[in-house]
Amino acid sequence: MATRDTTASSASALPPGALEAVPRWGEKAIYALLVTCAVVSVATTTAIVISLLSPTISFFGEVPITDFLFGTEWSPQFGEQAQFGVLAIVVGTLNVTLWALLVAVPCGLGAAIYLSEYASRRVRKVLKPTLEVLAGIPTVAFGFFALFFITPLLQDVWPGFLGEEPGIFNAGAAGIAIGVLIIPIIASISEDAMSAVPGGLREGAYALGATRMRVALRVVVPAALSGIVASIVLAVSRAIGETMVVLIAAGSTANLTMSPVESIQAMTAYIGVTATGDIATNTIEYDTIFAVGTLLFVMTLLMNMVSIRLVRRYREVYE
Amino acid sequence: MSTERYRSERTRLAVAGARARTRVALDRQPVGDVRKGGLFKLLLLLAVGIALAMLVALIADAVIDGRERLGFGLLFEKGSGDPEQAGLQQALLGTIYLIGGVMLTVVPLGVGAAIYLEEYADDTKWWNRLIEVNIQNLAAVPSIVYGILGLAFIVRGPLDLGFVVAAGSLTLALLVLPTVILAGREAIRAVPDSIRQGSLALGATRWQTIRHQVLPASIPGIVTGVILAVSRAIGETAPLLLVGAATFVTFKPSFFEGGYTALPVQIFQWVTRPQDEFRVIAAAGIVVLLIVLLAMNSFAIWLRNRYEQQW
Numbered sequence: 001m002a003t004r005d006t007t008a009s010s011a012s013a014l015p016p017g018a019l020e021a022v023p024r025w026g027e028k029a030i031y032a033l034l035v036t037c038a039v040v041s042v043a044t045t046t047a048i049v050i051s052l053l054s055p056t057i058s059f060f061g062e063v064p065i066t067d068f069l070f071g072t073e074w075s076p077q078f079g080e081q082a083q084f085g086v087l088a089i090v091v092g093t094l095n096v097t098l099w100a101l102l103v104a105v106p107c108g109l110g111a112a113i114y115l116s117e118y119a120s121r122r123v124r125k126v127l128k129p130t131l132e133v134l135a136g137i138p139t140v141a142f143g144f145f146a147l148f149f150i151t152p153l154l155q156d157v158w159p160g161f162l163g164e165e166p167g168i169f170n171a172g173a174a175g176i177a178i179g180v181l182i183i184p185i186i187a188s189i190s191e192d193a194m195s196a197v198p199g200g201l202r203e204g205a206y207a208l209g210a211t212r213m214r215v216a217l218r219v220v221v222p223a224a225l226s227g228i229v230a231s232i233v234l235a236v237s238r239a240i241g242e243t244m245v246v247l248i249a250a251g252s253t254a255n256l257t258m259s260p261v262e263s264i265q266a267m268t269a270y271i272g273v274t275a276t277g278d279i280a281t282n283t284i285e286y287d288t289i290f291a292v293g294t295l296l297f298v299m300t301l302l303m304n305m306v307s308i309r310l311v312r313r314y315r316e317v318y319e
Numbered sequence: 320m321s322t323e324r325y326r327s328e329r330t331r332l333a334v335a336g337a338r339a340r341t342r343v344a345l346d347r348q349p350v351g352d353v354r355k356g357g358l359f360k361l362l363l364l365l366a367v368g369i370a371l372a373m374l375v376a377l378i379a380d381a382v383i384d385g386r387e388r389l390g391f392g393l394l395f396e397k398g399s400g401d402p403e404q405a406g407l408q409q410a411l412l413g414t415i416y417l418i419g420g421v422m423l424t425v426v427p428l429g430v431g432a433a434i435y436l437e438e439y440a441d442d443t444k445w446w447n448r449l450i451e452v453n454i455q456n457l458a459a460v461p462s463i464v465y466g467i468l469g470l471a472f473i474v475r476g477p478l479d480l481g482f483v484v485a486a487g488s489l490t491l492a493l494l495v496l497p498t499v500i501l502a503g504r505e506a507i508r509a510v511p512d513s514i515r516q517g518s519l520a521l522g523a524t525r526w527q528t529i530r531h532q533v534l535p536a537s538i539p540g541i542v543t544g545v546i547l548a549v550s551r552a553i554g555e556t557a558p559l560l561l562v563g564a565a566t567f568v569t570f571k572p573s574f575f576e577g578g579y580t581a582l583p584v585q586i587f588q589w590v591t592r593p594q595d596e597f598r599v600i601a602a603a604g605i606v607v608l609l610i611v612l613l614a615m616n617s618f619a620i621w622l623r624n625r626y627e628q629q630w
Contacts, residue, residue, distance in 0.1 A: 024524060027526050041454050052471075108370075110365070111363075136616045213360075241462070243463045244557055247587075268557070275561045289467065296463070
């Protein structure tokens with residue numbers, strides 16, 4: 001009783017409203033400031049969409065959308081005779097991406113399996129940062145490497161039965177360089193997914209007499225599949241968006257071919273080459289940059305969404 | 320007494336035989352499996368080897384091609400049409416200006432957004448989830464699309480800055496903003512909740528808690544993220560081509576007027592020239608760029624390992 005009395009009296013001794021929160025305007029201002037910072041990122045996306053959209057709409061006012069999407073001739077620089085079949089440069093991009101994946105998927109997955117299932121802790125501690133270094137090399141250096149190292153190498157070792165040897169600018173060398181560039185993406189995301197597979201699954205397989213290779217291929221890889229697919233999708237998106245390597249090493253002739261020896265033009269290279277010149281606004285050529293940019297943005301956005309979904313799925317299952 | 324029995328000749332033979340049989344059954348894998356396993360490991364090593372060999376080849380090729388022009392002279396010579404004379408002075412100054420601008424914008428914006436998302440945002444609200452998904456998406460938008468944004472929105476359009484350093488800085492800042500936010504969030508998330516609760520229980524306000532407890536504890540992680548973002552900005556070429564860093568420059572840059580160039584853009588211009596001398600100086604430029612970036616990246620990794628705190 002006594003204690004209750006004292007609490008009651010000391011509480012009543014406080015002036016009314018003392019235990020209510022004082023409105024703190026400083027705190028509120030800081031909160032508003034921080035929200036603004038976060039909103040900038042949404043504003044960026046909005047700005048990207050707006051800046052792409054209005055020239056694209058005026059582009060489609062002049063060029064029918066079916067001509068753009070299904071035409072196979074690309075020559076927007078030819079004035080009156082200009083052709084806007086974007087397929088020619090989309091195939092150019094896909095050509096390079098195909099060779100990039102042929103390099104990056106086996107190397108990236110191999111490195112991921114090795115790091116997660118075979119490497120000792122000490123080896124991993126050295127190997128992982130080294131692969132990260134590869135991810136930090138600027139793309140202009142990869143372009144130089146493709147043009148002055150890979151292309152001459154390909155020309156030297158090109159076996160006769162494969163037909164004519166690659167030219168100075170060719171899709172294959174650019175593809176290989178981009179492939180090397182995206183190895184770290186596949187390796188690191190896949191390795192994350194494989195490391196997230198619980199040890200119990202591995203131990204269970206070992207107890208049943210499985211070899212190390214079987215555990216890796218039949219247990220860990222299937223269990224980490226969504227992460228592995230996510231890494232490949234993200235790598236494809238990165239390869240499609242890569243500019244400098246194709247600009248330097250793949251040439252600038254729109255060419256509807258999947259051949260690695262020929263010179264092609266990729267979507268990004270078209271944007272890079274056209275926008276570099278001092279180009280006048282409100283011309284059809286200026287608008288074309290934005291139409292191609294929109295297509296590029298939509299393609300990569302779809303892939304990024306898929307990849308984010310897939311990563312979330314494996315996180316939900318194992319973490 | 321029972322051990323006596325074990326020691327008899329017959330028992331010893333029997334035990335040894337049983338042991339050997341067990342070993343045969345359990346220890347030795349079928350020869351085919353051993354071979355397949357070995358081959359598989361070899362393939363994995365080959366995959367890692369190819370990646371590493373490419374890294375070594377890229378660096379070695381640039382060093383060998385550029386060795387004639389490597390030296391301190393390269394850093395201080397002015398830009399020139401003559402490859403024997405040309406140097407990186409304007410390009411380096413341009414890059415320093417650009418990166419200064421990037422840091423001024425990206426550090427407050429990125430850290431602010433990270434604090435909001437980790438300390439204030441309620442995950443169940445749709446707008447906060449929108450911001451999160453949006454940042455993840457922005458991180459994977461191709462850099463040339465940022466160039467288009469810069470061209471249409473910053474150089475021309477609403478901001479109308481023209482082809483100046485500030486426009487390039489802003490474009491690069493938006494490009495690396497997601498990297499800074501993601502790294503900042505991770506660093507802030509690593510600070511345990513007990514620290515916050517302790518501070519709040521002592522009567523600190525939310526911002527005081529962040530300012531005096533959370534931020535100091537997460538600084539190493541944030542700085543690492545900023546360094547990685549800045550090193551990405553230094554190496555970016557494509558967006559700068561669109562926002563005007565392609566002009567031939569022989570004077571010092573300034574933020575709001577006049578043309579500018581940057582290290583990777585200068586290298587790109589040299590690479591596209593047909594003469595062999597330009598190939599040499601392009602390679603030398605790449606070596607300079609690689610040294611700067613590798614130094615920054617190693618510093619970031621060192622920082623991460625040095626100040627990694629175990630709570």
